[in-house]
Amino acid sequence: MYTASLYAALATIIHNKHETLDGQRVLMFSYGSGLASTLFSFKIREGQFPFTLSNITEVMDIQSKLDSRHEFLPEDFVENLKRMETLYGAKDFVSTSQLSFLRPGAFYLTKVDSMYRRFYSRKIISAGDNFENSKLANGTTP
Numbered sequence: 534m535y536t537a538s539l540y541a542a543l544a545t546i547i548h549n550k551h552e553t554l555d556g557q558r559v560l561m562f563s564y565g566s567g568l569a570s571t572l573f574s575f576k577i578r579e580g581q582f583p584f585t586l587s588n589i590t591e592v593m594d595i596q597s598k599l600d601s602r603h604e605f606l607p608e609d610f611v612e613n614l615k616r617m618e619t620l621y622g623a624k625d626f627v628s629t630s631q632l633s634f635l636r637p638g639a640f641y642l643t644k645v646d647s648m649y650r651r652f653y654s655r656k657i658i659s660a661g662d663n664f665e666n667s668k669l670a671n672g673t674t675p
């Protein structure tokens with residue numbers, strides 16, 4: 534997760550420090566297992582709505598995502614890993630994953646057929662879901 538972790542760290546900085554970031558320089562460094570690395574920097578500037586730091590923080594809604602995490606016993610985690618190992622590269626199976634842990638609107642694997650084609654579905658977004666009432670990335674509400 535080299536690239537994802539780099540931008541997750543950037544999201545964390547914006548979430549925690551958005552009030553003091555205007556005019557600050559950020560240095561981003563990432564390296565991978567193939568001895569390749571990337572280093573770049575940029576200066577953060579306060580934009581106009583919807584690209585203000587406070588609105589970006591609100592749209593990312595990191596705290597509610599952290600608060601909605603689920604705890605699992607280590608034994609349950611290991612059991613899940615074993616199940617995933619048996620399905621890695623497999624064909625002709627239907628997923629039995631528990632959907633209650635997915636956020637509304639999330640896509641999930643439903644099956645893999647005999648030709649290794651993958652089929653997906655999307656968790657239903659109901660009127661009561663927080664997802665439907667949240668701001669979109671462009672700053673507008675649905």
